[in-house]
Amino acid sequence: MIESTGKTGPIGVFDSGYGGLTILHQMRQLLPQYDYLYLGDNARAPYGPRSFDIVYQFTREAVEKLFSMGCHLVILACNTASAKALRSIQQNDLPQIDPNRRVLGVIRPTAECIGSITQSRHVGIVATAGTIKSESYVMEIHKLYPDITVTGEPCPMWVPLIENNEYDSPGADYFVEKRIGNLMRRDPQIDSIILGCTHYPLLLNKILKYVPRGVRIVPQGEYVANSLKDYLMRHPEMDMRCSKHGTCHYLTTESAEKFRESAQLFLNEDIDVERVVLG
Known part of the structure; x- marks a missing residue:
């Protein structure tokens, strides 16, 4: 378990399933020096057919989990979450949770x-x-x-x-x-x-x-990665809060073994995965 320690932390990357790994891959290609923490809510995927309220609830739970594990910046690498939850989280939740943290989307x-x-x-x-x-x-x-x-x-x-x-x-x-x-x-x-x-x-x-x-x-991957690079250049205060050891860790709400097997479709490397519970 990665605990929230110190003032810096990894960049959080969230998706309802595995697709966000395509975004993560491009981020790591362009910005390999940063630490990343990927969370897939695979147990409750897919989000696409779900209502706005449920997608918002699930996405907020995921964002709060990543915040609790040290992330100051979270990327919703999920179009459905970006479409149905991002604005509410940015406008209504972040001022209460922590006005210095940020959540960005892919749209x-x-x-x-x-x-x-x-x-x-x-x-x-x-x-x-x-x-x-x-x-x-x-x-x-x-x-x-x-x-x-x-x-x-x-x-x-x-x-x-x-x-x-x-x-x-x-x-x-x-x-x-x-x-x-x-x-x-x-x-x-x-x-x-x-x-x-x-x-x-x-x-x-x-x-x-x-x-x-x-x-x-x-x-989307190339454009989202370039946008993240640009964002960190324009916001040095956030860049300073992002740890830089070139690491990447993976979390899933499903079985770690199942995630590891399915992630092979998207990644060309062996990965360590931890199962977590949201909500």
Whole structure:
């Protein structure tokens, strides 16, 4: 167990399951000197179909757990949590818990980058039903780029395919082709598609197979990692609170053995995992 000791601590990274490991990987590639503490709420995943209130409750419990283990900064590496819980935690909870701690999400960094990527000013989003229903991407993109037309397509089967290690199977083709086809029929002018779920990079080969030529796919990891680097440069007071020994530890609310096995889909290393209880 990593206890909260001293004034510095790891950067917390939270996801409902395994997809956030794609974000963590990019962070560690770009910022290897920092310590990271990853928490997957695998026992209660997926979050996508759950109500706003439940996602908020679960996410707050996870954030408080990471804070209790020494994190001053937590990244919600989960689109559903970012869409349904981030704003409430930032506005309502942090002032009471600790106004010096911070929680950041993955939607804003992705929205910021899209303006320089799309030429047609027509953008597609593929994500869980919960993220699409929240319209968080639409709102964030329109705050920055009111001229961009945003079309979302829910993909409820994509995460189960990935977490059941079927993402490279022939059966996955049906679900990927169906959803990409739906999206492009609704707006044939789309020239950029945001992968609005951290799991989806594992389906990249299938997605590229079915998108029209010239349509650019935008995974989140690179943009979120760059945004974190920029944030720490602009906030040296937070950077000083982040410990830097190049370590990474993993927590799960499911079985540690199960997490270790499934994490192999996302990571090319053996990891130490600890089971924790939230709530």
